[in-house]
Structure formats: structure tokens, C-alpha cells
Amino acid sequence: MKGLVCLLLLLEAFVCVIQHQVDGGLNENEISQQLRSEDGGQNTPQTDTLRYEASTDSQQNYHLFFTDIHAALRELTATVTEQKTNIRELTATVTEQKTINRELIATVTEQKTINRELIATVTEQKTNIRALETQLREQQTFILEEMNKKDDEISNLTLSQVEELRKENREREIAFSAGLIQSGSDYIGPFTSEITLSYRNVFTNIGNAYNPITGIFTAPLKGAYMFRISVFSHGPTHSAASIFKNGERVVLAYAGQPQSELNSSNGAVLILEVGDVVYVKLWSGTRIYDNDNSHSTFSGFLLFPLREQELCRM
Template identity: 70%
Template structure:
């Protein structure tokens, strides 16, 4: 409060001096006297009462302000220490959670890996069950004619090159479908001029496609193929037509082959 009064008096003096200079000015002595006069009014001699009040204020500041600061610092230090303990506890909990999560992830990865290997093995087994293919030629050894006959006959291809799935029977010459699916079959024939060569691929007793050639002399060659949709148990084989003949030797001209393109549901 005292400081505010002093500031107001100084401002009053400053305004007065400025006003005097504007009106005509004061000399330096007058200005000095004016300032001295104002100082006298602002700062009267300090009495014992004022000195006692000042001393009392200072003592109260020392008694109240400084102890409060120390108490606040002690409280702040205690709070920081508590927060550090909380942080350490959270870090420990986080490390434990991370360890647990990593262990669970490793378990899941191992389970997925085992499951994947199991599925792959199952698919392999399933595919092995679906692997069906065969290829065979007429003569197992040597050479010779087959035919002519007065009626159709089923040809038996005795020299087996491939018989995956054992769906072809070299004794009967018959292929039996083990799975429902789309199958590819092909037949090739060879003969000598003078007698025609004619064979047909037959499904369940029905002629499907025919390989045929006829000329008076020289070699005869023909082939044909077909894709068939077969049910389980359907049979496919080759029939030699009546009054025709084929010839085979170590070069394996006459062949019958087939394989599963893809299974069907």
C-alpha cells in the first residue's frame, strides 16, 4: 500500500513538472526544490512504530513463507518417489505381460505349423488316392497280327508301361473308374495294307470314338482320343472291329492309354 502511494506521488510530480515546462518552464533550482518537497511528503522520517511493523512483517515472512516452501518440496519429493515406484511396478507388469504374450504366440505358431503339416499330409494322401493313369501296348514281346475275327473282340494290351492306381487290368484289357471324374483316353493302331484297321474306344458297351485306316498296300496308321465323364465303376476298353486286323512288334505301334484329368463331386 505504501509503495502504491509513493508511485502515485511520483506520477503527480512528473505531471506537474511536464505541465510547468509546457507553460513556460521551471529552472533547475525550482525543479529540485519541487522534487525535494515531494520526497519530504512521500518519505517522512520513519518512526519506531514503522520500524517495528517492518520487522514484524519480515519475521512473519520468514516464519510462514520459507517453512511452507520446504514442506511443499518434501511433499513433491515424496510424490515423485511414489510415482517412480509406480512406474517400476508398471514396467515389471508390462515385461510379464510381454513374456506371456510371446509364449502364447509361440504356442499358437507351433499349433498352426503342426496343423499345416497335418493338412499337407492329408492332401498328399488324398491326391495319391486320386492319381490314376495307365499306358500299355499290345504285344508284351515279339511281333504278330491280331485278327481278323468274324465278330468284335476286346483287345488286351499286355505290355503295361504305367498303371498308377491299378485301374487298368492287363488280363481283361478293361479300365475301371475308381473315382467320379473327367478322364482322357487315347488309342493308336497300326497295320499292313490289304486289310483295314478299325478299333473303337468303348464306354460301358457303347462305341464312343473310332480309329480307322484302309489302303491296298503299305503301312496303315490311325489314332483317336476322347475325354469322358465317368462314374465310379464305369468301364472303358478297346474293341477290334470284325474282319479287320492290327499288327504290332517291338516298336509298340498299338497302344491304349488314359488318365484322370480331375475328380468331380
Template identity: 55%
Template sequence: MTEQELKTNISEVRMKALVCILLLLETFVFVVQQQVDGGLNEKERPDIYKALRELTATVTEQKENIRALETQLRNEMKKKDEEISNLTLSQVELRKENRDREIAFSAALTQSNGENIGPFPTEVTLTYKNVFTNIGNAYNPITGVFTAPLKGAYMFRISVFGYGPNPAGACIYKNGEKLVIAFANQPQRELNSSNGVVLILEVGDVVYVRLYPNTKIYDSYNNHSTFSGYLLFTLI
């Protein structure tokens, strides 16, 4: 039985009890009036007293019903309060768990008016210092390295920008292994390229970007060259 149904039943029982009390009072007044007017004959007296006893018993019964329903309602409300309290605790724990799984970052190479990086004869790890987002603090802007805090599937993307005649290129690495490259080459004007990859990472795995040998990339406050990543879902 729902809380509203219990309240409705209590109201109905109380109404019935009130009606019985009114009838009991009406009968009592009738008896008193008859006694004042000259008394009751022997045939009338037993019937009226019997009615009084029956009404009194009914009122007593209705009072017991009200007490029982009120007790039931209190128990139901207490149970609901406990359920709400347990639900609230579960929601708090779920929100905390979800916050622990919120991992995402995005950064550009520089905040300067304009800066070229490279070319170098060998690969160089890039540090993306202009951080837009770093939820979970898994990306280190000092080293340029992302370290996986949870086992899961992660998405990573890079974009590179430059000017010819120098080619522009950068590679995504996982634990020292080269995975994908974004590369562009033409004799003049702007160069741009991008690439991405979904990786399964264990806790402690690292992902970073290296400038491709003998290439040059450019960045400015317009944020042409970027490195981003986020957790898609966790794995057991």
C-alpha cells in the same frame, strides 16, 4: 509381435538391466571408497542412498520385464510349433488325398517281336498286356478293361497300326457303348490311325477297346498299337 522382435526386445531389456547393475555397482564402490577415505558428509549420504534405491528398483523392474518377455516368447514359440505341427498333418493328408487321385495307365498290345491280331467277323475286346504305367491300378491287363475308381473327367487315347491290304481299326467303348474309332485302310504298305475322347465316368464305369470287325492290327516290341488313359480331374 514376431519371434524375432521378441528376441530383440529381450536383448534390449537385458542390456538396460546390465547397465543399471553396472551403475549400481559403480555407486556402491564409490560409497565404500568414500567410507574408507573418511566417510561421507550428511549432505552426500542421502543423495547416494537415494540413487542406490532407484537403481535397485530399476534393476528389479528390468528383471520383471525380461521374465515377462521370455514368457511371451515361450508362448509364441509354442504357438508356432503347434501351427507347424498342424500344417505338417494337413500336408500329409493332402499328399494322401492327391495320391488317391493319381490315376493313369498306358499299355501296348504285346512285347513280342511281331504279332497280328485279327481279322475276326465280329468285334473282339483287346487286351493290352505290355503295361508301361498303371498308377492307381485301375487298368486290368488280363481283361483289357479300365474301371473308374473315382467320379471324374478322364482322357483316353488309342493308336492302331497294320499293313495293307487288310484295314486296321479299333473302337473305344464305355459300358458297352461304342464311342470313337481309329481306322485306316489302303491297298498296301503301313497303316496307322489314332483317336481319343474325354469321358465323364461314375465310380465303377468301365472303358475298353474292341477290334473292329474284319480288320487286323499289328504290334511288336516297337509298341505301335497302344491304349492309354488318365484322370483329368474329379467331380462331385
């Protein structure tokens, strides 16, 4: 833009100089005198003709020169005007682009802030994860140490301790079951008073706590025991038998039938001290029947042993 303005100024100055030369230049007399001096005064008619032709050509040349200068100036002026318009458009575009750039810079700055916050959050999470991993490793180490201690304790058990545990377990193996009649078939009863029944057909007597001669079970171990009886007979009759603990009735199995077979059963869980006794009594005025099929039975077994404090809670 500055170059075009300088060019216009130079052209205007040149035009002014040419105009001044034309206005203050040689007149016809000077031209004629110059021609005469050159020709030495000879051929006056030709000189006049030449002087006229020279003057005419000079005027034509000046006119053409000024016409070209004005045309060039107009073109330059139009070009400068167009360049000014282009410059204004470029200026507007640059301004708009600067605004967009500022918005982009603001967006990038905001994004950088968000990225820094995310990086800080991720760093914090990594720190927390490392702390959790450290705690987990410590817990695993502690568990392994405890397991190794337990393994050492188990491996340090002596043969006497193992034997003692076996003995204790054998003492806890208490169970019996027996039928009323050892062989054949028979009725027992009726009697005018209750009698203790002796179940002589022993199926099982682990721990030998049941006496088939007396029909009495004696508790060798403090604990919770399960007992059960079944009674059977033929009508017309009544059959009734009760489980007793240390002389006290606990449960009764009773059945009455005018004809055909009759049966009943009952049971209970009892807490026994060492030496407590359990047995079955037949009611007075009733009878019970049994044969090789063992319809009438008495059974019991240890559910689990009890310690002294457990009995106190109960």
C-alpha cells in the same frame, strides 16, 4: 508556398512604409533648419552645399533602394509562379500515383483472395489425403490380420490332416499306357465279331486302375478322364478299333490300305463315375499289328476329379 506568399506581403508592406516616409519626410527647410541648429549658424555657404549634396545622395539612395526592391519582387514573383507550376505538376503526379496505388491495392486484394482460395483448396486436399492414408492403414491392418489368421490356420494343421491330404492326392494319381504285344510281333484278327483287345505291354499303370489281363480300365474316382488309341497294320487290309464306355461305342480309329503300312488314332475326354469301365474293341473283319516298337497302344489318365454338384451343372 505559404512562406513565399508571406514574404511577398512583408516586402510590399515595407515598400509602402518607405514610400510614405519619402513622401511625408523632411523637406529642404527642415533639413536646412536642422543643419543650422547643428552648425550654430556658421559657414552658410558650406551648409548650403552640404544640404544640396545630402539631398542628392538621399534621392539616389532611395531610387537605388526602390529599384532593388522591385527587382527582388519580380524575381520572387517569377519564383512563386514557377513554384505554382511545379506544385500543379506535383499535384498531377500525386493524383496519378494515387490512381496507380488504388489499382495496385485492388490487385493485391484480388491476389489475397486467390491465395485464400488456394490455401482452402490445399487444406481440403490435405484433409482428403489424410483420410485416404487412414483408410489405407486400416486396409493394410485388416489384410495383415487376415494373413495372420491364414498363417495360424495353416500352422494348426495336424500331422493327420497332412497325411489325409497326401492320401487324397495319391488317390488322384491315375494314369496308364500300354502296347498291344508284350514281346515279338503278331497280327490280331480278323474275327467274325468284335473282340475286346488286351494291351499287355504295360508302360505305366499309376493307381492300378487298368487290368492288362482283361484290357479294361475301371474308374476308381469320379472325374474327367482322357483316353487315346492308335492302330497299325500292313496292307492289303483294314484296321479299325473303337473306345467303349460301359458297353457304348465312343470313338473309332479306322484305316484301310491296299498295300504298305496303315495307321490311325483317335481319343476322347470322358466323365466317369466310380466303377465305370473303358476298353477297346477290334472291329470284325479287320486286323491290327504290333511288335516291339509298340505301334498299337491304349492310354488314359485322370484330368481332374469332379464333385457331385459339378456333374449336375454338366
